[in-house]
Amino acid sequence: MLAIEKLDVAEKRQGLQLLDAFIERGQLKRKAQARRGDVILLRLGHQQGESQSGQA
Numbered sequence: 714m715l716a717i718e719k720l721d722v723a724e725k726r727q728g729l730q731l732l733d734a735f736i737e738r739g740q741l742k743r744k745a746q747a748r749r750g751d752v753i754l755l756r757l758g759h760q761q762g763e764s765q766s767g768q769a
Contacts (some may be wrong), residue, residue, distance in 0.1 A: 717725065 717728065720728065
């Protein structure tokens with residue numbers, strides 16, 4: 714923390730921008746993983762529906 718306090722305003726701003734970029738990247742990654750999970754669930758549900766209609 715002391716090292717951050719010693720930085721000038723421009724360097725602190727750059728550090729915050731870097732931190733924001735990492736946070737945003739993590740959020741986008743989680744959204745993409747959730748969407749992939751939704752697609753997989755939809756595909757599995759569709760496959761199950763096909764197999765059940767074929768049994769009847």
